[in-house]
Amino acid sequence: MDSTTSSGGGGGGGGGGFAFPPHYSFPPFFTLQPALTTRASQLHSWSQLIQAYCRHRRLFALSLVDAVDTDLFCNAALGRRLSLRDAREVIAWMCGKEGGERAEWIGAGNAAKGKEGAEARAACWVFWRRPEEWAGVIEGWVDATGQKNTVLTLYELLESDATKSQEFHGMDPELLKRSLQVLVKRGKAQVFGSEDSLGVKFF
Amino acid sequence: MFLRHLDLTTALRPSLLPDETLLFVQDAVGLYEGKYKIPSYQNGHAYLTSHRACYVDNEEPRKHAVAIDLKDVDRPEFYAGFLKSSAKVTLYPKASKRSSLSSRAPVVNPQISPSPTPPARHGSPLRSVTPSPAPPPPASATWICPICSFSNPVPSNFDPSTANANTPLPPCLACGIKPPLVHVAKAAIAALTSRQAAPGTIAPQNEGVSSQVSEATRQGRGAEVRPSFQCPRCTFENHPSLLTCEMCGASLISAVDRRLETIGGPNVRRAESPGPSLGNLSLEDDGKECIKFSFRAGGGAVFFERLKNALVQRKWLLQSAPPVPTPQLSSSTTDEGGLAVAAGSDSSQGGQRKVVGIAGLERRGHELRKNNEIVIGNAFEDLEALMTSAKEVIALAEQFSAQAGVANDNGNPEASALLSQSASALGLVTTKDMLGSGSGSDSLYISELSRNLAEFLTDDAKGVLKREGGIMSLVDLWAVFNRARGGVELVSPADFAKAAELWDKLKLPVRLRRFRSGLLVVQGRERTDERTIASLLAWLRELHDQPPEEECSWDWRRYGRGVTTQEAAERFGWSVGVATEELEMAEERGALCREQRLDGLRFWENWLVWGNGSSGGRV
Incomplete structure (x- = not known):
């Protein structure tokens, strides 16, 4: 659960490789705007930035406390940073309908949503692909490689050489399970096995 | 012409002449000419100044604003109002300005009926029965169409002596047939001759007088009988002390109450007064009769009092009069003087001329102070004197405050400038x-x-x-x-x-x-938010070309820099509070965005919104 910045592959994700958008070097970008339209536009920009950044770094979840010190939220060259509180605002916005549900608080999904205060909102999923989309991607790969009706372990899906070229290679197992659940619901897959050795069969 | 057009200030008040002062203002006032209401001059403000009595309409102040110069007023008359008729102040024009008949009218009238409403007695019948006799308006001539016998007006620019076959003639208003030139010329000449004869033969005007007289007596009688209340149900005229109708028994109390309301009720504003109204008003008409101000919401008595005072004081005479001989004036000119002080200083005057240099300057200063002393001394001796010499005292006060401003230059010059203006502001x-x-x-x-x-x-x-x-x-x-x-x-x-x-x-x-x-x-009013935003943005764009003073890590050529409210206040001459509000307004509108830093709030051009769309093209 406390998978902080679970960098999976780490193969190509160099620190300087990410090209930040131009507004990343615009000082007011790091102050949340009170004016509504400007704020919406700003949050949208932040959401785009976080998704792009996570996709580039192959991050599937963020721990906010740690992330605010990374170059995602902190522009060292400019000497500006987004405060932890504002970062929470941004993630909260991404979690909402407005932000396209591109994020989700880890641990908040159970019951107590937000009520437990800032402590509960320490880490979040960043869905640069939503679980439904991941399901589609995996299904497409299974289709393309003709592995229907075969049984694959989750480990195979994540770590085997066969999936190396795929985006879901090195994905967070938790997220993979959620994506597979989507497929199960659609009746396209079946998950079985115990905690450590989960297998999945695609139809 | 008795009624003059009135210039209004930006605030739609009469613009006062120099030295003119406002004496009284009353709203809900209507204007009468003679005994007829002047249409669209029925609901406005009456302004009494030291020089004029003005009417400014509520609905269309620019169009319907007239003034009467008090110097043209022969005498005012007050009518206290009766039943549904409001209190009125009547202004009679000076005799020299009027025709023989109208100047006679006020003399005739009191003999006919010494009732409280003489103003209603005379006036506009003259206007409606005969054309006004003073300078003949050419439009009064008519020609009769030979086809349909409609009487058309002869065009005002038509001159029978110069007219020829090429003179354009308007067709008959009724049938549209063009008249022969001779016909119109004849009519015009006939009208001219009859008009020239008119002052001698007052035949039609006499008719007017007799009709006035009969009307007057009728009205006078009516006024005598009037103290009775008409039953609202059967219209029987009851004695005023009765509470119920003698005829039908209906209660008269409501009628009485209504009467009280109309006279003294606080909130009843009668838009329509029952008096007859005049067809159309032409300000240029010279045969003007007396003008009445009808005070529908009270205030007539005070207006009348102040008007009387103003007529007594004749402030307008001062305008052209030479200034009151002051000691200062007399000492410098050394004329006959008239003042003992001046005479006394006369001897020293000779000496003064010889003294030059610093001693001369000092002497001049000394004399100036002495004169000021006398002016102030005289002015404050009693209130009357203060009133008459108010002008000089104000001038002196302004001079003093100007000197004071020079003296403590390092203080706040603006405040002292304001102080010196204050005296002149007294006028309004x-x-x-x-x-x-x-x-x-x-x-x-x-x-x-x-x-x-x-x-x-x-x-x-x-x-x-x-x-x-x-x-x-x-x-x-x-x-x-x-x-x-x-x-x-x-x-x-x-x-x-x-x-x-x-x-x-x-x-x-x-x-x-x-x-x-x-x-x-x-x-x-013309200063809108859009303008403010435009000027703010223009300023911020300028900053793209000026490198910031301190080291900065962003691309200032592209983003400019953030500005604080203090900077904005300095730049636009606003107070800091106003600057904050204006900047926040611009932020609200999406033109600016903010940056909260440890050293305060800064406002930037909003690249967060249009930065997205245009960034690709801009970079």
Whole structure:
């Protein structure tokens, strides 16, 4: 659960490789705007930035406390940073309908949503692909490689050489399970096995 | 011409001549000419100044504003009002300006009926029965169409002596057939000759008089019988002491009550008064009769009192009169003088001429001080003297304050400048005792104050608003305004706020704006948010070309830099409070965005919104 910045592959994700958008070097970008339209536009920009950044770094979840010190939220060259509180605002916005549900608080999904205060909102999923989309991607790969009706372990899906070229290679197992659940619901897959050795069969 | 067009200030009040002072204002006033109402001059403000009696319409002030010069007024008359008829003040024009008949009319009338309403007796029948006799308006000539026998007016520019076959003639108004030239020329000549004969033969006018007389007697009788109440049900005229109708038994009390309301009720404003009204009004008409101001909401008596005083004082004479010989004047010119002091100083005058250099300067200064002393001494001896020499005292006060301003230059020059202006601002004060009593006096005071304020703000000479960058907070304005009033008749904050709120309703050229924080500011009506934003953005764009003073890590060529409210306040001459509000307004509109830093808040051009779309093209 406390998978902080679970960098999976780490193969190509160099620190300087990410090209930040131009507004990343615009000082007011790091102050949340009170004016509504400007704020919406700003949050949208932040959401785009976080998704792009996570996709580039192959991050599937963020721990906010740690992330605010990374170059995602902190522009060292400019000497500006987004405060932890504002970062929470941004993630909260991404979690909402407005932000396209591109994020989700880890641990908040159970019951107590937000009520437990800032402590509960320490880490979040960043869905640069939503679980439904991941399901589609995996299904497409299974289709393309003709592995229907075969049984694959989750480990195979994540770590085997066969999936190396795929985006879901090195994905967070938790997220993979959620994506597979989507497929199960659609009746396209079946998950079985115990905690450590989960297998999945695609139809 | 008796009624003159009136120039209005930006605040839709009569613009006063130099030395003219406002004496009285009353609203809900209608205008009569003779005994006829003048249409569209029926609901307005009456302004009495030391020089004029003015009417300004409520609906269309620019179009319907007229004034009567008091110097043309022969005498005023007051009619206290009776039953449904409102109190009226009648102004009779001077005899020299009027025709023989109309000057005779007031003499004739009192003999006919010494009743309380003489003004109604004479007047406009003259106007309606015969063309006015003074300078003949050519339009009064008519030609009769030979086809349909409709009588058409001869065109005003038609001159029978110069007309030829090429002169354009208008066709008959009824049948549209063009008349023969000879026909029209004949008619015009006939009209000319009859008009020339008219002053000798007063035949049609006599007719007018007789009709007036009969009308007058009829009305006079009516006025005598009038103290009775018409039963609302059966129209029987009952004795006033009866409570129920003698005829049908209906209660008369309601009728009585209504009467009381009309006379003294506070909120009853009669839009329509029952008097007959005049068909159309032409201000250029010379055969004008007496003019009546009808006071439908009271105030007539005070108006009349002040009018009488103004007619006695004849302030307008002062305008052309030479200034009162002052000691200062006499000592410098050394004429006959007239003042003992001047005579006394005469001997020393010879000596003064010889003294030159510093001694001469000192002597001159000494004499000046002496003269000032005398002026002040005389002025404050009694109130009357103060009134007559008010002009000099004010001049002196201005001079003193100017000197004081020079003396403590390092103090606050603006304050002393304001002080020196304060004396001249005395001329336009609206004070509570200047306004009509009765029903609407409070709201009238507020509306007058509102206009007064608008004038004060938009006056180019003072430039109060301009100096503050076109916008100032209401509290600041209140302070400046009260200061300009010179410490007398100060305006209470409550009245002030109410007056400011009236600007919109009165369509004055300034407006009151409430910022989100609740701060109230005053600004010109033409100054919109869009303009403010445009000027802010223009400023921020300039900053793209100026490298920031301190080291900066962002691309200032592209983003410019952030500005603080202090910088904006300095740049535009706003107060810091106003600058904050303006910047936040611009932020609200999406033109600016903010950056919160440890050293304060800065405002930037908003690249967060249009940065997205245009960034690709811009970089």
